[in-house]
Amino acid sequence: MYWIYLAIFILIILTPKIIQDGILFLREEDVESLIIFGFGILAFILYLAKEKALLRVFKEKLRLQKRTNIITRDLSDSYSYIGEMNRKFDIVKDLVFHLPQGTADMLAKKEPETYQLIIEAAKLLAKTDSVSLRFVNLRTKKIEHTVENSSAKTFDVFDAPTLSASEKTFWEDHECIVVSSPERAKHMMAYLIFPKTTNRVDDAEIFKMLASQALLLFCIDRYGAARGETPRINEKR
Numbered sequence: 001m002y003w004i005y006l007a008i009f010i011l012i013i014l015t016p017k018i019i020q021d022g023i024l025f026l027r028e029e030d031v032e033s034l035i036i037f038g039f040g041i042l043a044f045i046l047y048l049a050k051e052k053a054l055l056r057v058f059k060e061k062l063r064l065q066k067r068t069n070i071i072t073r074d075l076s077d078s079y080s081y082i083g084e085m086n087r088k089f090d091i092v093k094d095l096v097f098h099l100p101q102g103t104a105d106m107l108a109k110k111e112p113e114t115y116q117l118i119i120e121a122a123k124l125l126a127k128t129d130s131v132s133l134r135f136v137n138l139r140t141k142k143i144e145h146t147v148e149n150s151s152a153k154t155f156d157v158f159d160a161p162t163l164s165a166s167e168k169t170f171w172e173d174h175e176c177i178v179v180s181s182p183e184r185a186k187h188m189m190a191y192l193i194f195p196k197t198t199n200r201v202d203d204a205e206i207f208k209m210l211a212s213q214a215l216l217l218f219c220i221d222r223y224g225a226a227r228g229e230t231p232r233i234n235e236k237r
Helices: 002-018 028-109 113-126 160-165 204-223
Strands: 132-137 142-148 170-173 176-180 188-195
Touching: 002 028, 028 113, 028 204, 113 132, 113 142, 113 188, 113 204, 132 160, 132 204, 142 160, 160 188, 170 204, 176 204, 188 204
Parallel strands: none
Antiparallel strands: 132 142, 132 188, 170 176, 176 188
16 A cells, blocks of 8 residues: 555656646646646545555454453353352362261260351351351241351341241341251251352352251251160250
């Protein structure tokens, strides 16, 4: 394109040398002016075409840059999501691997250490320091056992009638998240309660699994008559 501009510029300069006579009724000066004007118009048209092409390239560059930014953001979100899922998998895996030994220790020592594994897992997943695990008898509408790692009164509003009244397994109440075991056992339900720390909780199924696991341990502890010992429950009303 630059060579075309150079050629037009040279032709404009040489026009007076090339045109020596007039044409028809036009004088020599008039012919030179028309030719120079024609070269100027041609140069202007080429300039507009080049500018339009550059504008098109600039718009395409912006589109590609925007798409690249979107892809980069999506990749970053994907890596973050994968990292978060790996962390959650490690938490659940650690709980599952330690559960047999923890259950054996619970039955042998008659102490509820195993519930602490579930509490710690819930704390890590919920990103909070306060978690309450409650076992409610749906027949008597009473809380038969409570495991908490906080002395705050945050969970006092969640009594047995309040918990058993809901038919949901995952809901929000009093700025807290409540997760229940999907199924009952011996008229018992397990409930995990923790403060809502994020706008959205995507781990409902994992929390339900923790609640179900807690209910299983509770049933083993209370109804495991096959071990030949008197089951015990430390109630906290």
